[in-house]
Amino acid sequence: MTRLSQYLLPTEREAPADAEALSHKLMVRAGLVRQVGTGLWTWLPAGLRVHQKIVQIIREEMNALGGHELLMPMIQPAEPWRKSGRYEIDELFKLVDRKETELVLGLSGEEVVTTHAASMIRSYRDLPLTLYQFQVKGRDEPRPRAGILRTREFLMKDSYSFDRDADAVDASYRRHADAYAKMYDRCGLRWYLVDADVGYMGGRESGEFMAPCPAGEDDIVLGANGYAANLEVASAEPAPVTLPPSGDAPEEVHTPGTNTIESLAEFLGLPQGALSKAFPVVRQGDDEELVLLLLRGDHRVSEVKLRTVLGAGFRQASASEIEDKIGPPGFLGPVGMRDSQVRVLVDQGMLANEGGYVAGANRTDHHLRGVQAGRDFTYEAVDVRQVGPGDTVGGEPIQIEPAIEIGNIFKLDTRYSAKLGARYLDPDGKSQDLWMGCYGIGPARIAAAAVEQFADEKGISWPRAIAPFDVHLVTLGKPGSDERELSERLYAELTASGLDTIYDDRDAGPGEKFADAELLGVPLRVTVGRRSIAAGELEVQIRRGAVAQAVPLDGAVEAIVKLWRTLP
RNA sequence: CGGGGUGUGGCGCAGCUUGGUAGCGCGCCCGCUUUGGGUGCGGGAGGUCCCCGGUUCAAAUCCGGGCACCCCGACCA
Known part of the structure; x- marks a missing residue:
């Protein structure tokens, strides 16, 4: 039951003065998130619905690839971090309890999961194994920015694959790359998988999933034949230069x-x-x-x-x-x-x-x-x-676009298992290091990227898979009117049909209701007014592109469900 | 960490130069009005002016210190 008259959706006419990025402005204005401190955010009810839908898509694809969900603590002993060599990372939040025990806030989960693997995985018969969790990560960021884009605390899906050897790591890595592709496609994003630096995770190889959008912190380089790389590591042929002829000697x-x-x-x-x-x-x-x-x-x-x-x-x-x-x-x-x-x-x-x-x-x-x-x-x-503008790949000019990093996959090999003593017995009874991969994805960034990629001058336009609601029902009738009665009935029927419906039953003018609906960005808006009753039809507007169409009252719910299924 | 900027009611801002009982728009509450694009009129509530200290008869305003937040850069699974 989501009646706007009884819901918390604090929309604002104006963006916070200090907001710069479009997703930052719109998510605050639409009443999805609220700031608590630098890089610390609360997800309000409607925003949380988006977040949860993304989480569910990720969970389904993780399960489909054979992953098993678990939940590890966010507060972790410092010791394995010392062993892995990552205790010195500046971004690591360090804390001390009342007994002076050193602890950290996990910025990812390799240390803990590898410690578990060391004690629970014994034989090649236990492999391969993929474990994952959704857990809050803490990072002492040097500079949180752009609203929800770079925060000091955020939910992350992190998964870890355990295998016998390098080839098996390759297979696990590939499976994750395929699963990630499905997740982003289901979320309705434009995205690229690019070559990237391994950074402080360490390891043999990594790939970054990037969603192009203006607020992006990274630049990606796109070229012919599907070439895609982070600018940091990209290679291309430079534009030629004409040099003066050389003599016999300098x-x-x-x-x-x-x-x-x-x-x-x-x-x-x-x-x-x-x-x-x-x-x-x-x-x-x-x-x-x-x-x-x-x-x-x-x-x-x-x-x-x-x-x-x-x-x-x-x-x-x-x-x-x-x-x-x-x-x-x-x-x-x-x-x-x-x-x-x-x-x-x-x-x-x-x-x-x-x-x-x-x-x-x-x-x-x-x-x-x-x-x-x-x-x-x-x-x-x-x-x-x-590389720079004017360079070419395969003879074609490259394109450089800003992008948000929305996921990252790594072949860790034995980098953590060796240091933390995670080993297994192979078929010959010999002890071997476990071979690992790790894979991260941030639902909040997927939400922000979707806002960036599809917003227009009126507000957000969610892909339907991650929209906070499926249908935004706007009634223009006063309580007691025929329009209101029809709206109430439609609300019940739409909800019964399985569509998540938000019902704007507030005592407010039409302009205000329409403006809020466009700001929130639910894929379909259904308007019930005096006109509707008179004409025997409803106005249904598709948010993306703001295309309106009339739907006969008779069989309206079925028609709306059908239309909804066709949306991006 | 370097550079720049901002803290005044829920939001956006003015007031500070030149010290003298804190203001505007929006929002909120009440009444009437209006009902397909933020309607109009009237009434009302709401502020430790970021914090601490100093100067002064008197500080939002001047001085000193601190904190918070934003932007750019460095940095950043």
Whole structure:
């Protein structure tokens, strides 16, 4: 029973002044969510219905892939986090109880589930196994933002697969990817599965599910033949650049005061792409190493790709390190370095063009013209460039779109099982590490993405599978009127037909009721007014596109049910 | 963590420069009115002006400290 006169749906005419993202504004205005503190939100009744519908879709698909639901605690002992090496993560909420025991708020569930696996999974006969839960996750985010999009506490479905070996992990991973595809399709979203960095989860391979929309925090790169990748890791062919011809050897030129790419390009009258940019970086770790990275002057470094290439974190080299081993900052190049042992990495975006680049001469106010990799210096080719507009994949220009991350899947392999001692006996009776995968999905982000993707100037337009209600019944009649009597009957019949119906029986004007209905975004609006009675029909409006149609009163409920089934 | 901004009734805001009994629109309550796009008229309720301290006869306003929240960046399964 959902009569608006007795329901909590606090709609607002104006968005909170500090809201920026469309989903943030609309979800607050439509009375779906309310803020409690930075990154902390309450789901109000109508919003919770959306959330629960999404949760149910996810649950059904998890069960269909053979997953078993369980529920693990959100408050967890710190010890397994120390063992896994994740206790130091800044986002991890740490707490201490009255006995001074160290605890954490789970930001995901690997530590606990792997601890369980260690004690409960003994034999290859117990495998494969997939466990999942819906549990609140806590994260001490450096910057919560955009309403419900990045919060410090949120419900997440996290699942974990346990297998015998790498091939079996691949199969579990594939099954999850397929299940996720079904979930997003059922939720009515536009989405992509993209290549991604593994981040602090660690592991061999990961994929991110991304819903394109303006409020997206990430950028995704889309190209020909289904190419899709997070901008952080994307690869593409750069737009070519015309280089001046190279002579037999580099030629030194006097370039006073040109210690930036812009000033040098201007001084020489060349495009920035004809210059080479030098990045001296130090690979971090026990065996720190200074490396010189070269990139086309008009290209940018992807820090994520560089980290992958180096196999470790890195930092900018200090001025003294640069002076010591390469040359004067601002005029660095691969030829004539003070220490010829410095490794030179060349981004492959530089290698595709004929001719010679301009590079620093390792001498103040001087550069070299006509420098060619291989001929003039030895190098390793790498791909560390951040792709950009104008690049191509398979000959077609790429597209770059902002997107919300709505799910993530990882092949963890033995990264957690080895550290937490989760092992099984194989058919030969030998003890082996368990092979794992983990898979996360956030219902709140699916809701926000749906709002972003389908809203119009009047409000939200939910995909029907996750709408808070199926039908929004608006009565324009006063209590006691014929219209009201008809509305009451329709409300009962619609509800009996299985449609979740919200009934606007408030004592309010038509404009207000229509505006609220459009803001809330229920897929079908049924209006009952004097007109309806007179014409013997109802006005039924499809929210998406605001298309109205007349439905004869006779058999109206059946017609509405039928129409509803055709909606996106 | 760096930069910028904001805290005044449920929401959106003015007032602060130049100290003097706190205001507007919307919403809310009551009555009448209106009933297919936030109708009109009348009456009314509601505020520790973020907090603490200071200056002053007097502080929303000036000074000091703190807190909260937002945006950009860094960061971010």
